[in-house]
Amino acid sequence: MSILLDKKTRLLVHGMTGAQGSFHAGQCIEYGSNVVAGMTPGKGGTRHLDRPVFDTVKEAVAGTGADASLIFVPPPFAADSILEAAEAGIKVIIAITEGVPVMDMVRVKDRLRRLELEGRGTVLVGPNCPGVITPGECKAGIMPGYIHKKGGIGVVSRSGTLTYEAVWQLTRLGLGQSTVVGIGGDPVQGMNFVDVLKLFQADKRTEAVVMIGEIGGSAEEDAAAFIRKNMTKPVFSFVAGKTAPPGRRMGHAGAIVEGTAGTHASKVAALERAGVTVVENLSNIGETVASRLKKKAKAVRK
Amino acid sequence: MKLLEYEGKELFQLYGIPVQPSCGVVRIGDDPDAMVLEGPGPWVVKAQVLAGGRGKAGGIKIARTKEEARALTRGMLGMKLTTHQTHGTALTVEEVLVVQACEPEREMYLSVVLDRRSASLMIVASAEGGVSIEELAHTRPELVIKMPVDADRGLLDFQARELAFALKIPRALFTDFIAAAKNMVRLFTGHDASLVEINPLVVTRDGKLTALDAKVVTDDNALFRHKDLAARPDHESSEIELEAKAIGINYIGLDGDIGCMVNGAGLAMATLDTVKLAGGSAANFLDVGGGASVDQITKAFQIILKDAKVKAVLVNIFGGIMKCDNIARGVAEAVKKVKLRVPLIVRLEGTNVEEGKQLLKDSGIRLEQADSLWEAAQKAVAAADGGR
Numbered sequence: 289m290s291i292l293l294d295k296k297t298r299l300l301v302h303g304m305t306g307a308q309g310s311f312h313a314g315q316c317i318e319y320g321s322n323v324v325a326g327m328t329p330g331k332g333g334t335r336h337l338d339r340p341v342f343d344t345v346k347e348a349v350a351g352t353g354a355d356a357s358l359i360f361v362p363p364p365f366a367a368d369s370i371l372e373a374a375e376a377g378i379k380v381i382i383a384i385t386e387g388v389p390v391m392d393m394v395r396v397k398d399r400l401r402r403l404e405l406e407g408r409g410t411v412l413v414g415p416n417c418p419g420v421i422t423p424g425e426c427k428a429g430i431m432p433g434y435i436h437k438k439g440g441i442g443v444v445s446r447s448g449t450l451t452y453e454a455v456w457q458l459t460r461l462g463l464g465q466s467t468v469v470g471i472g473g474d475p476v477q478g479m480n481f482v483d484v485l486k487l488f489q490a491d492k493r494t495e496a497v498v499m500i501g502e503i504g505g506s507a508e509e510d511a512a513a514f515i516r517k518n519m520t521k522p523v524f525s526f527v528a529g530k531t532a533p534p535g536r537r538m539g540h541a542g543a544i545v546e547g548t549a550g551t552h553a554s555k556v557a558a559l560e561r562a563g564v565t566v567v568e569n570l571s572n573i574g575e576t577v578a579s580r581l582k583k584k585a586k587a588v589r590k
Numbered sequence: 591m592k593l594l595e596y597e598g599k600e601l602f603q604l605y606g607i608p609v610q611p612s613c614g615v616v617r618i619g620d621d622p623d624a625m626v627l628e629g630p631g632p633w634v635v636k637a638q639v640l641a642g643g644r645g646k647a648g649g650i651k652i653a654r655t656k657e658e659a660r661a662l663t664r665g666m667l668g669m670k671l672t673t674h675q676t677h678g679t680a681l682t683v684e685e686v687l688v689v690q691a692c693e694p695e696r697e698m699y700l701s702v703v704l705d706r707r708s709a710s711l712m713i714v715a716s717a718e719g720g721v722s723i724e725e726l727a728h729t730r731p732e733l734v735i736k737m738p739v740d741a742d743r744g745l746l747d748f749q750a751r752e753l754a755f756a757l758k759i760p761r762a763l764f765t766d767f768i769a770a771a772k773n774m775v776r777l778f779t780g781h782d783a784s785l786v787e788i789n790p791l792v793v794t795r796d797g798k799l800t801a802l803d804a805k806v807v808t809d810d811n812a813l814f815r816h817k818d819l820a821a822r823p824d825h826e827s828s829e830i831e832l833e834a835k836a837i838g839i840n841y842i843g844l845d846g847d848i849g850c851m852v853n854g855a856g857l858a859m860a861t862l863d864t865v866k867l868a869g870g871s872a873a874n875f876l877d878v879g880g881g882a883s884v885d886q887i888t889k890a891f892q893i894i895l896k897d898a899k900v901k902a903v904l905v906n907i908f909g910g911i912m913k914c915d916n917i918a919r920g921v922a923e924a925v926k927k928v929k930l931r932v933p934l935i936v937r938l939e940g941t942n943v944e945e946g947k948q949l950l951k952d953s954g955i956r957l958e959q960a961d962s963l964w965e966a967a968q969k970a971v972a973a974a975d976g977g978r
Contacts, residue, residue: 389812397709432910447856449908476709528859531866539855571964
């Protein structure tokens, strides 16, 4: 098992005929993801990357049975594209686009909440994220596929290359991943840490979770509260931005310490109180997970 | 983007939020004598910098006469201002706002914020104004009112009324207050703000409601639909930061001496943390972008080296889609182009890493390579210490 994506996932790529969409859709296909179609308004009826292209998501769903969307639409149109997928009944929406206005996301979240109340709920990952990969089954995003390995560690992260760093450390130590989810670095986003942790806790293949956080907001504190009450699987965490100056946004719009909120210290304290193993040195993530799981395995054998 | 007080007040006027009449903004190089001081006085002379706590730091002064207003303005221009919010650095006052003073009877706090947890707007208010709302939330949370607001419908009448009662607004000012509060939400959604704050909002002795200060932060991602905001200068970024921004590089100057070039914001932040853990201090945050092309790498080197404090450069790139051999070629080419004079430490990881490392080794450039970020950070700290 895995979460969000597996080999049965039928992927629709929004903006597949654009430069970014085309390149990354190609990479996903090469990895073995089941990309069934592309969607670009005005390009319906053509073919791209040997896949049919549709004008609307509705037509793509009807024509190919697509059940997951991967969005590469430019920022001014990204929110609309997310809603189009949600209304068409797509169950997992992954928005890669960086630079979506926050107010647009506030409205998207509002609409998604209403759809859920109507029993037409959908799951959104992103925007401004590297995407989701279930190693060996489906890659829906811009991450390099080969650094991953099929296995039992669930990874969830607010950052892109920082995730690759952690995943690569795990892979080189022989620790494969069940699913790796990049939730993105924006202040208003789809799934948060808690949403993903819930899925990992329920997923049979996932044995342990690595959670990569960063300064700003309260997602890590919320995750800590959830872990304390509900997680039986071991959780490891790294929180970036310990040395970031207050008041300056470090790249991600969400990564900003304002006053006493969102500091590194508050996040680490909350996570440690919840029993999470917090790794201080980024280079030690893989080793920490490996040694802790080995100890656990020994204890179980005894 | 953070707006200065007078810029925020311009938006307030656009949306019908009452402010004190302005006598104008005087900039360095302008003649304060040319200012038309209307009204009987007194006037308030206010340094326009992006930091709270201006009053205590001497950035807000009362002038009884027109002569005094001009003299205070002259004295404030070019002044260095350090407040509890500037984190030890002094801000130069480049613009001064002069407004007609009023006599406040009561001060309140009113703001519209983005509540990340609920992904919606929220009004934060308190009958206690003029103080730090954060401190108040910490020490007397019962005095802070929080009210969720629907982005599409705005602040509803009954919500605004509830607020007015809670803030003990005089009956005669109810209509004015309700309009002002609703207009603050309209400004927030209409101009894609992430914060609209009035601290203090006052009731004057002559029975008027007016915003004495204006703090507005807008969402950079939405600048494409706000030409008026996009045309405003960025007051927050330094010259190097602006230059970097113009070429698509995310750069923030810091106090240390190790220049850092990293791909991806999260990894860049973690790199600064690792440098600190190794006993050093980074000169900058720099995200060269996920792709890290030769052109971007060259430009990034040029930006980093503009900072004279830099004694060593640490390059930490995780090659994913962009393979390490290509990145190595880019680094080699860029180093030759910029004639690098400080020690260079490169840590490459990811796709084709062995080819990349070999390429760097064969390039003839003086540099040290590292296998892990930790090793790279330690080497960079040692190199910077050697150059001290």
